[in-house]
Amino acid sequence: MPTAAVVYRSATGTTRRLAEEIGVYLESRGITATVQSVGDADPASLAGVDLVLLGCWTSGLFVVAQHPDEPWMAFVRDLPPLGPARVGLFTTYKLATGSMFAKMRVAVGSRATRIDLELKSRDGHLSDAGRLALERFLGTA
């Protein structure tokens, strides 16, 4: 059975909710998913996982300078090379994600061979579009 690690950084609980909904969805597709915060997850434990989904709330000044915050960056800095794992990114936001995904990609850098998913949600719930994006990520759409 494929395995997935869903690791989130949540400031108010919204990104945590999205991470948990992603985890439930992956489980419904027959994937063993572990959902943990950046404080609980051991970066080294992600080596060898089939799917890695990294999420962070969108920090910034309303609609400019969006970026992942320091706790998420610190976690990503400690990540080992993720090898053949399929990697996805997700975020929650209020007004716009702006440069959020671009900065998350830069932070992950060469640790991931490729990043196949950018999933966003305003309210922390997985929308139909989000589910479709996950299906594409899983290669089952």
Added chain:
Amino acid sequence: MATTIGQIDGFLALKRIAVVGVSRNPKEISNTLWQEFRQRRYDAVPVNPAASEIDGKPCYPSVRDIDPPVEGALIMTTAAVAEEVVEDCAAAGIGHVWLYGGLGGGATSAATIAAAERHGIDAIAGHCPYMFLPGTPVFHRIHGVGKKLTGSYPKAG
């Protein structure tokens, strides 16, 4: 006793802290602050005599029961309870406390500050850690700016 930035930096440099008065409700500020410290890789231990676990983590009835002991305690109870908590911190050998400053004074009172001074505990009186943790949401930083404008922000030192 005026809190200084040096005291706050010193508290935030600790690794293992108790958060006293953590609610089981994830929307309560005590719970979100505990989660915030955890996500910042603090070894943050919840204390609530009415809970044996919170969010799957063991919860202690008192700082006296935490083993191994913590270095500091963020006290988020009412002021009426906080004095007893400071006494417990003294008994547990805790050298640093942060008396959370919420609406109505939070855990801060003349009695709690006096208890900390009596035991030689370094005490931060009032204020919210969110204002001092790097990269917190913008409204926490606005809170800090407001405190600076009103002269109630901690001074350097």
